[in-house]
Amino acid sequence: MADPRWMVITGASSGIGAEMARIAAERGRPLVLVARREERLRALAAELAPKVATEIVALDLERPEGALRLVEELGARGIVPETLVNNAGFGLRGRFATMSYEDQVAMVELNVTTLTRLCRLVLPGMIERRRGGIVNVASMAAYQAIPFMAVYAATKAYVVSLSEALHEEARRHGVVVTVVCPGPTATEFTLRANVEKSKMFSTGSMSAAEVARLGLDGYEKGRAVVVTGGRNHLIGIASKLLPRLASRRVAGWMQG
Incomplete structure (x- = not known):
């Protein structure tokens, strides 16, 4: 357990999290896979085991005690997350x-409180060791109010704001904090969120593997913000240039 390069990935049982695990394994990073669905984690761990050391933690991070339980479990296993x-x-x-x-x-x-707790629990150690960092997965939804996805968009706006601030606080200590902002992505998220038939998703989506690669590449380059895909860059620019009234009404039309 002494390997200093452990990468801990929450939401690793599918989608972007699972793809990040596959990419990190190709790059030789030992992994801790965290999610509720233990059977999914075991299958992914078995897939990656020939390449890297892999640990799984089956845990529901929606529960208030979830973040602290995860950090305590890592400590019990002698794992220090890089x-x-x-x-x-x-x-x-x-x-x-x-x-x-x-x-x-x-x-x-889950989107705000657990993420904040985990950042606060691991960042001091990273700063003390002067290495490592955090990747927070947000969304292009962060860049405008979105009627019919009001709470989700608000949570992701928080994640972007927090991550950019932490990037500035941490970088002088050799620690990187990166926020990844995907647009529509082909994952199980679309089914749970009930957005697969919205106009936004009907215009096309990126693969989870491509989003994961762009996100990890950006983190390794020390970037504060990674917006995945050229179309999403244009959407981000448009959301800043359009009056907020127009931006939120377009977003509401796309989701309504």
């Missing part, structure tokens, strides 16, 4: 006033 990938999260599409209260609070708990 890189933390905060990929666990989910979104839901629907009207704020009628969507389940419990689901929306759970979204904030």
